[in-house]
Amino acid sequence: ECHVLPGEGREERWLQHSSQPIQAGLYAGGRIEHYYDITDRKMAEGRRRLLATAIEQSSDIIIITTPDGTIEYVNKAFEQVSGYTAAEAVGQNPRILKSGRQDAAFYRNMWATLKRGEVFEGRMVNRRKDGASYTEDATISPVFDEAGRLVNYVAVNRDVTERLQIEAELHHAQRMESIGRLAGGVAHDFNNMLGAIMGYAEMALERLTPDEPLHGDIQEILKAGKRSAEITQQLLAFASRQIVTPRIIDLNAAIDDMLKMLGRLIGENISLAWTPHAGDCKIEIDPAQLNQILANLCVNARDAITGQGTISLTTRIAALDRDTCAKHQGMTPGCFVVLTVSDTGHGMDRETLEHLFEPFYTTKAQGKGTGLGLATVHGIVKQNHGFITVDSEPGIGTTFAVHLPCRADAEVEVSDDETSELPQGRGETVLIVEDELAILQVGKAILEELGYQVLTATGPEEALQIAGGNEGIALLITDVVMPGMNGRELASRLRLGRPGLKCLFMSGYTANIIAHHGVLDKGVHFIQKPFTRQDVA
Known part of the structure; x- marks a missing residue:
């Protein structure tokens, strides 16, 4: 085959050449040369090779x-x-x-x-x-x-497996963000109303003796209010908007302290097995959130067991590399303390696992659960930069593995001991700012009972006017989310003339004004609505 390259006035061609010797006659000893134009065939072969390469690659x-x-x-x-x-x-x-x-x-x-x-x-x-x-x-x-x-x-x-996973994660994130905003709005308004209900009920209870007919009724009001407040907190936890104060704790020691409570929670028919890691398991988390994680997981395990069974708690240290994490959706590389909660219950099928952490999803009978327990756990773990995996087989049981970043080099922080006596004021002046009149009145009444002189304002502008004529204000208690000016801005304005003014923020939802990703900014003091007399004291 001959390849004729293109040139001036000449197209590219492919020729097939054959040569045959002449044996006799006038041209004996010569050769007959045959040239066949096979350009079309070569071009077709080239296209086929190109197609084969494209298909293969x-x-x-x-x-x-x-x-x-x-x-x-x-x-x-x-x-x-x-x-x-x-x-x-x-x-x-x-x-x-x-x-x-x-x-x-x-x-x-x-x-x-x-x-x-x-x-x-x-x-x-x-x-x-x-x-x-x-x-x-x-x-x-x-x-x-x-x-x-x-x-x-x-x-x-x-x-399209990876693309669908990314789309699902994006859709989930967008949905969680939307629900989070909804939860924040609900928490703010709902907690204001709960604060008024619980505050007045608590003050009324203080004025009654246990043998009076209304005493039991008001106790029931308080119980219902506290339960409603817990549901609101679960919503905020699910949306990773719960206000927290994380500190370094040893997970093993924390679980040791909770074992009696967990034993009462799961009941006598279920055994609780605890196998701690031999070494330190230091993590950074708000202890109240750890209590929520363990309580919710153990209650979920308890409800999955019919009759007698076992719930097992274990801790370990796991170092996850990028290759391992790439094979498992949601995992991130690093060193983690892993808390596993396993049960011998009925297990879960694929469909249940797919919806497991969605809010208000439950397979329990009506009235047996809110569907927020596992959603709360997922939100808390995410807020603390961890992740959670689930392994379940119908008829065998379920294992939840909570991964939280290991803080091996950090020192464990010891919390202050709580006192049972309510501290009393000595006539100090407190300015309380709240745009919800019912909360304002409850807060004023509680503070006056605790021995404080109380000034009230229904908004930031009124607060600035009142403060201008009162130099003796020792403490500002202000709502965080208010029209016109938020609580942090108000505190900054008042501190311009009073550098030593102390401030306590209160809210049902802070909207990242005094906290970021749910963690309070340094030096910020906060009380969550709805609050009790003891919380204020």
């Missing part, structure tokens, strides 16, 4: 089968995604990829479309050689010869 999965479905060809993308080599796949039926996630109706529709000579397009979940599932968008086309006979099927499939 395509990032999309390409499968060619016979009319009866026997695989004749797969490209490298097929090998990479499915885990099967070409040698293993050729001669097999695509059923080797079947996951069981598509029903019979799906396949009937697919084959009906193909038998009509039409292109089938659909999304399906298939199974890799190692048993893992993956999702692909498939386009399957029938191939006909010149006579119109069906000779092959060609499937061009795209692995």
